[in-house]
Amino acid sequence: MKTTTTAAGFNIYQEVTKRIVMALAQGEIPWRRKWCSPMNENETVNHMTGKPYSFLNRMLLGRPGRYLGFSQIKSLGGHVKKGARGNMVVFYKMFIPSADKKKAEEMEQRGESIEHLKIPVLKYSTVFHLDDVEGIKLPEADEKHIDARRPTDVADYVMEDYSQNSGVRVDEKLCDDFSYDSVTDTVTIPARTQFRSDEQWYNTVFAGLVKSTAKEDRCNRKAFKDNPRKEDIVREELICEMGASMVMTGVGLDCEEAFEDTTAECAYWIEEFNKDFRLVINASSQAEKAARLILKPLIADE
Numbered sequence: 001m002k003t004t005t006t007a008a009g010f011n012i013y014q015e016v017t018k019r020i021v022m023a024l025a026q027g028e029i030p031w032r033r034k035w036c037s038p039m040n041e042n043e044t045v046n047h048m049t050g051k052p053y054s055f056l057n058r059m060l061l062g063r064p065g066r067y068l069g070f071s072q073i074k075s076l077g078g079h080v081k082k083g084a085r086g087n088m089v090v091f092y093k094m095f096i097p098s099a100d101k102k103k104a105e106e107m108e109q110r111g112e113s114i115e116h117l118k119i120p121v122l123k124y125s126t127v128f129h130l131d132d133v134e135g136i137k138l139p140e141a142d143e144k145h146i147d148a149r150r151p152t153d154v155a156d157y158v159m160e161d162y163s164q165n166s167g168v169r170v171d172e173k174l175c176d177d178f179s180y181d182s183v184t185d186t187v188t189i190p191a192r193t194q195f196r197s198d199e200q201w202y203n204t205v206f207a208g209l210v211k212s213t214a215k216e217d218r219c220n221r222k223a224f225k226d227n228p229r230k231e232d233i234v235r236e237e238l239i240c241e242m243g244a245s246m247v248m249t250g251v252g253l254d255c256e257e258a259f260e261d262t263t264a265e266c267a268y269w270i271e272e273f274n275k276d277f278r279l280v281i282n283a284s285s286q287a288e289k290a291a292r293l294i295l296k297p298l299i300a301d302e
Contacts, residue, residue: 021270036058044067077135094121162293179208180212
């Protein structure tokens with residue numbers, strides 16, 4: 001397990017960003033991978049614990065499947081295949097800064113809580129896909145539930161459920177792009193006739209719904225403050241982009257069909273990520289939270 005920045009200057013935020021940028025440079029947008037949706041999270045899990053990896057880690061791992069760390073492989077009597085390469089996964093661990101340790105000790109002695117002194121620190125570890133491990137019994141393939149409904153029917157069901165349960169009003173009319181009014185709690189979306197495919201329209205709709213999750217009683221992203229900074233606007237844009245992609249794949253629609261040309265988009269995000277190494281990490285967790293809220297009826301049906 002490694003910390004955020006090592007003595008040699010290795011920075012986890014920079015390394016995570018570099019790996020996402022490498023995929024974008026090859027013309028692939030990681031958050032549109034089908035197994036990255038919360039609906040498919042059980043396809044990418046830790047083999048020993050059965051716990052699904054986060055959205056960010058599913059992007060970093062590059063392919064679905066079961067993974068194990070070095071110590072887990074050893075405890076199960078296995079070993080890594082010669083020449084196999086591991087994959088980085090990241091996680092937060094709560095930590096008390098050195099400056100507060102004495103204070104924490106005194107508070108504990110008095111029986112007081114020290115939770116408010118803890119801060120999250122990003123750490124990382126290396127895991128291996130089971131295909132790269134020998135000496136461990138492979139699990140039997142799980143029978144996957146297949147939704148017989150058309151993806152567009154599932155998408156409509158998700159939209160209606162979210163609108164009814166959240167109170168968000170969806171207004172479809174001729175306009176240039178989606179928008180969200182936090183005062184009236186209304187998502188305005190362009191008419192379906194303005195798009196060449198269902199995928200394009202639904203992707204725009206879901207981006208608008210993700211935007212609406214920023215409200216305090218939903219995901220509380222504080223996206224509606226006065227005079228937002230450029231980085232705040234970019235982060236919210238990325239959250240909407242990532243969240244919409246997760247919902248799209250979650251309902252069974254093809255993200256790639258929603259975009260005619262990803263070259264310019266890849267170039268744009270590469271530039272933004274290189275400006276802020278924390279952008280992709282911070283946005284991915286918020287996007288996953290938003291996507292889960294919108295996909296709630298499907299997740300509950302699993």
